[in-house]
Amino acid sequence: QKEVEQNSGPLSVPEGAIASLNCTYSDRGSQSFFWYRQYSGKSPELIMSIYSNGDKEDGRFTAQLNKASQYVSLLIRDSQPSDSATYLCAVNGDSGGYQKVTFGTGTKLQVIP
Amino acid sequence: DAGVTQSPTHLIKTRGQHVTLRCSPISGHKSVSWYQQVLGQGPQFIFQYYEKEERGRGNFPDRFSARQFPNYSSELNVNALLLGDSALYLCASSLQGSGWGGYTFGSGTRLTVV
Numbered sequence: 054q055k056e057v058e059q060n061s062g063p064l065s066v067p068e069g070a071i072a073s074l075n076c077t078y079s080d081r082g083s084q085s086f087f088w089y090r091q092y093s094g095k096s097p098e099l100i101m102s103i104y105s106n107g108d109k110e111d112g113r114f115t116a117q118l119n120k121a122s123q124y125v126s127l128l129i130r131d132s133q134p135s136d137s138a139t140y141l142c143a144v145n146g147d148s149g150g151y152q153k154v155t156f157g158t159g160t161k162l163q164v165i166p
Numbered sequence: 167d168a169g170v171t172q173s174p175t176h177l178i179k180t181r182g183q184h185v186t187l188r189c190s191p192i193s194g195h196k197s198v199s200w201y202q203q204v205l206g207q208g209p210q211f212i213f214q215y216y217e218k219e220e221r222g223r224g225n226f227p228d229r230f231s232a233r234q235f236p237n238y239s240s241e242l243n244v245n246a247l248l249l250g251d252s253a254l255y256l257c258a259s260s261l262q263g264s265g266w267g268g269y270t271f272g273s274g275t276r277l278t279v280v
Binding site for chain 1: 201266
């Protein structure tokens, strides 16, 4: 079982719609959760972090965390063509005495004008 | 303020050669982590350094080594390069080794092994 799982996509949504990206993780002891955006040929950029159950909103982005279900999601409202990128879910957890951040394989999002 | 600086940006090496990749973290950040990202995959953890000590190592062969200097910059070394080492190598800077607040990545080094 992969430590962090994401659907690779591509997820296609029309401009102005809500894009919903999902992620599950295997380590119940995980403590912090992140979403990174990666444009083609570029390095990942942190867009959201969430540490407790519930929702966290930042502009058009909402991160949702459910530790009981080991599930993290990212909602992008009013999707724009500039949101087209790969979205990486990352989870921080203990790994033999140190904290390690593990990434999923990413979900490719395509926003259609 | 300068962000995370990685050098070189691109590199082409021949199988069997050695390569050194360099990273300077954000000023004030004491931790550097290295990741390998193969095309179409998520970043894979290689090393984590904090306060000049190795904190963790991912599932990579001993051909991979790294170190962190007193100014918190870091080097990643790969010996006896294989074609499969071709990837984007990412340096992640964070205040603490835990990565609690998330990482800031450098622009990466694109390594091609031929």
